Structure formats: C-alpha cells, structure tokens
Amino acid sequence: MTNLPSEPLFTGPGLNRADALRADETALRELANSAAARQLKWQEDLPELARDGRLSWDIPSNPELFLGFDGEAPRFSAIEPVAAEARTAFPLMAILHAEDAPLFAAALSLSRWHGRHGFCASCGHSTEIVRGGWSRRCPSCTAEHFPRVDPVVIMLVEHDERLLLGRQPHYPPGRYSALAGFVEVGENIEAAVARELFEEAGIRARNIRYVASQPWPFPSSLMLGCHAEAENDELTIDRAELDDARWFTREEVAAALAENSEGPFQPPPKAAIARTLLERWLAA
Numbered sequence: 001m002t003n004l005p006s007e008p009l010f011t012g013p014g015l016n017r018a019d020a021l022r023a024d025e026t027a028l029r030e031l032a033n034s035a036a037a038r039q040l041k042w043q044e045d046l047p048e049l050a051r052d053g054r055l056s057w058d059i060p061s062n063p064e065l066f067l068g069f070d071g072e073a074p075r076f077s078a079i080e081p082v083a084a085e086a087r088t089a090f091p092l093m094a095i096l097h098a099e100d101a102p103l104f105a106a107a108l109s110l111s112r113w114h115g116r117h118g119f120c121a122s123c124g125h126s127t128e129i130v131r132g133g134w135s136r137r138c139p140s141c142t143a144e145h146f147p148r149v150d151p152v153v154i155m156l157v158e159h160d161e162r163l164l165l166g167r168q169p170h171y172p173p174g175r176y177s178a179l180a181g182f183v184e185v186g187e188n189i190e191a192a193v194a195r196e197l198f199e200e201a202g203i204r205a206r207n208i209r210y211v212a213s214q215p216w217p218f219p220s221s222l223m224l225g226c227h228a229e230a231e232n233d234e235l236t237i238d239r240a241e242l243d244d245a246r247w248f249t250r251e252e253v254a255a256a257l258a259e260n261s262e263g264p265f266q267p268p269p270k271a272a273i274a275r276t277l278l279e280r281w282l283a284a
Helices: 025-032 099-116 187-199 250-257 273-283
Strands: 038-040 065-070 073-077 129-132 134-137 150-157 162-167 179-182 206-214 220-228 242-251
Touching: 025 073, 065 099, 065 134, 065 150, 073 250, 099 242, 129 220, 129 273, 150 187, 150 273, 162 179, 162 187, 187 220, 220 273, 242 250, 250 273
Parallel strands: 038 073, 150 220
Antiparallel strands: 065 073, 129 134, 150 162, 150 179, 162 242, 206 220
C-alpha cells in the first residue's frame, strides 16, 4: 500500500503514563504540588478545548487522576461527575487537535469509569481510588478493579471488488458504514467478525485479517478494524440490528468520500475508524 491515510483519531502514545509512579502516593502528591503541574479543565462533562483544538489546563485544585507527563510536566485531572445524559462529543471531535486526541480519550474514559464504578463488584462495598486513579480498591474484601475496555470488531467485507456497508437505525439519513459488533466471551477477533457478518447480513466470511485499531471513549470501546472476503453476496439482513445493507462498488465509495460531493451515500465521519478503513481500501 502507498499513500495510506493517517491513523484514526484518538490513536497514538499520548502522554508518558509513568506506570511505575502510580503506586507512590507521596510522589504523586509532590508532583501535584509542583510548579509545572497542571490539571485538565472540563466543561459540561467533557474535556475543555481551546479555540485551536488543544486541551485546556489550569493549576491543580483536585488532582484525583494522574494522567502522566507531558515532557517533564505532570498532568492531572479531577473526576468529572457523570451527567444523566452525557453531552455528545462529536462537535468537539471536528476541532480536536490530533496530538491531544489520545489524552482526550484516556481522560474521558477514565473519568466516566470512576463515575460509574464506585462500588465493589465482588462484595458491594464502596471502593477507593488507588494508583493515581488507574484502579479502585475495596477496603472490605481487598479486591482491585481496573478500568474496563470493551473490544468491538468493525469490518469491511468484500465480494467481487464491492464492499458491504450497512446503516443502523440511529444514523442520519443516507449514511452507510462498516458493520460492527462487540467481541463476546470466548471469541477471538476472527470469530467475532465471522459471527457478526453472518448474524447481521447472512454472509459467510473468509480470509479475515486485522487492519487497524482505535480507542473509542464513548464510553470505553476499543475498535478493532478488519477486512474480510465474502463467500457469497446474497444478503439476509437482521432488521433488528440494521435498517439496510448494500453492496457498493469502488467507484461509488470513491464518490461518497470525495470532498463536497453528493455521492450515493453519506460516509462515516472522519473521526471514525470506519472512515479510515474505507480510505485505506481505496488507497490499496
């Protein structure tokens, strides 16, 4: 492949997470009190962005979460209360600076995990923040709980140089995207791809391969982008999951992704890994 599109939004190293320091509470307090320390600013339950799309910072006042180091400068965050209806982050994603996107994703997922997991899943007792906010410990049964990550397969399936794309009920009019679904217990990535394609569209898949991944902090998914070949092109659509599914030619996909074009369908937004998969397929 040549001239491949850039990596999906939210990917990249972000800050130096300094795992070795997380268990040292004294060191973390000293870092929070240092002149170089900064705390992430929040606005309406989302990390606040400046006009240039960079994250906004302030002097630490409630440094509950240790995010890591930006060079030599320590970065912290408070735990933002989870709203009953969390504000959508999609408008921010249009301006979010790519360099800050991995930290945006980590801070948002971590804060929302704390807001929803204040009690021990083993005994029901309230838990305490430990390791700089990267886990919670139960003082009653000593169980330690870690932020969850939910793996999701998202895949392009190809047959005779056409791609199968579907639309979910909540999509805006005309949008088609890659099919996707959660990995279930006891499955590897390939098995999850094959199962989801058969369940949602009646397609038997082969030659399944991993392409790219993307953290998706809404609230805590890891999107596992894949490509597969279809053994057949006859569709049996699960209408409980999809409004529609169709095969699209390379020319139709190219027209949909063209700037300022009125193509045959509305493509997924640029921040989504489905868009990256489509762009890479065209560039292959």
